[in-house]
Amino acid sequence: MLTLFHSPQSRSSAIMTLVEEMGIADKIDIRIVTIPRIDGSGQRDPANPHPEGKVPALVHDGRVITERAAIILHLTTLFPESGLAPKVGSPDWGAFAGWLAWYQGVLEPVVIFEGAGLNHPWLDATFRDHKQAAARLRTALERGPWILGDSYSAADLLLHAPYAWFAEATPDDPMIRDWVERCKARPARARVMEADAARMAA
Numbered sequence: 001m002l003t004l005f006h007s008p009q010s011r012s013s014a015i016m017t018l019v020e021e022m023g024i025a026d027k028i029d030i031r032i033v034t035i036p037r038i039d040g041s042g043q044r045d046p047a048n049p050h051p052e053g054k055v056p057a058l059v060h061d062g063r064v065i066t067e068r069a070a071i072i073l074h075l076t077t078l079f080p081e082s083g084l085a086p087k088v089g090s091p092d093w094g095a096f097a098g099w100l101a102w103y104q105g106v107l108e109p110v111v112i113f114e115g116a117g118l119n120h121p122w123l124d125a126t127f128r129d130h131k132q133a134a135a136r137l138r139t140a141l142e143r144g145p146w147i148l149g150d151s152y153s154a155a156d157l158l159l160h161a162p163y164a165w166f167a168e169a170t171p172d173d174p175m176i177r178d179w180v181e182r183c184k185a186r187p188a189r190a191r192v193m194e195a196d197a198a199r200m201a202a
């Protein structure tokens, strides 16, 4: 049994979009939980099994899976027919897994460091910077139109996410901006945004 813990308009919205894209909503029990938000609203929800009280959390037969990259790998492996990831074990799958790990380990941190105005030689040595991360995205998109080439995948879904939330963080590069717009125009994303807005309003 699969249960996804989601809070509207948060990082778990990407996993809700993945579920929509994959057409597996009928196979997953969705639970809405509260989280503490940056504006001071909300609070940790005792119903959420995430060890830090964050979202998303996916529970598969009692085992808690956290981190969007891991949840994406898990769901796309469980439901390979969805077409949102290359065949497990293929060279393309290795590259796909690499993009997801790079997102969590490099892209999201450098976007946050830049937004927070943080600079330190250790940060540069470990992560490089947002400019170099953007150059890596551009190199992939030059072969595009999607991160893996011809087809939209869950890598696009995850990697464009911070730019969809914080337009001002998007690199000033038409190739990256057009790609973000293509990702934002996906009908699955629009459905999740609409449902999230309704949940927030309630």
Ligand SMILES: N[C@@H](CCC(=O)N[C@@H](CS)C(=O)NCC(=O)O)C(=O)O
Pocket (backbone or CB within 6 Å): 010, 011, 012, 035, 036, 037, 052, 053, 054, 055, 056, 066, 067, 068, 069, 104
């Ligand atoms: N690295 C985690 C980050 C999860 C995360 O930070 N989620 C935020 C939602 S945007 C959260 O739950 N925040 C609540 C809190 O900090 O307690 C992932 O990618 O899944």
